[in-house]
Amino acid sequence: MSGGSYNYLYLAADLADLGQQRGDLRAMSDRLAELGYAEGAAAETRKLLALLEEAPVRPDLAAVWKAVERWDSFDGGEDAVREALAGYQGDKKEAA
Incomplete structure (x- = not known):
């Protein structure tokens, strides 16, 4: 089976799943930005990561x-x- 470089990030169903995969989100955002033609997807991934980091449970x-x-x-x-x-x-x- 191939894949898994980002711990199957694409299978995340909600913010709870994504909250456990912040490192994978960072890596995916960086990879998308490296492509040079996926800046929109990279920006949206960074925005999602920022939202997760701004909203910890007090x-x-x-x-x-x-x-x-x-x-x-x-x-x-x-x-x-x-x-x-x-x-x-x-x-x-x-x-x-």
Whole structure:
């Protein structure tokens, strides 16, 4: 079987898949740019990579998700969700 130079990047179905393949995206963007006639595809690949890098999950948002997940699986409670939300909302106010 041939291919796989970019870990089958073309099979990525969504941003979650692409998020795990940032190095492959960089390599593909570079390769497209090297071709000299695929600058549009290279630019779009770079733009997608930039979007992935600009949008990491904030730790305070992850804490909210964790608290809700634990509550829904009966490993935590509403108080933990409220506490996580207070930290999340406090950080958002400071950032504004």
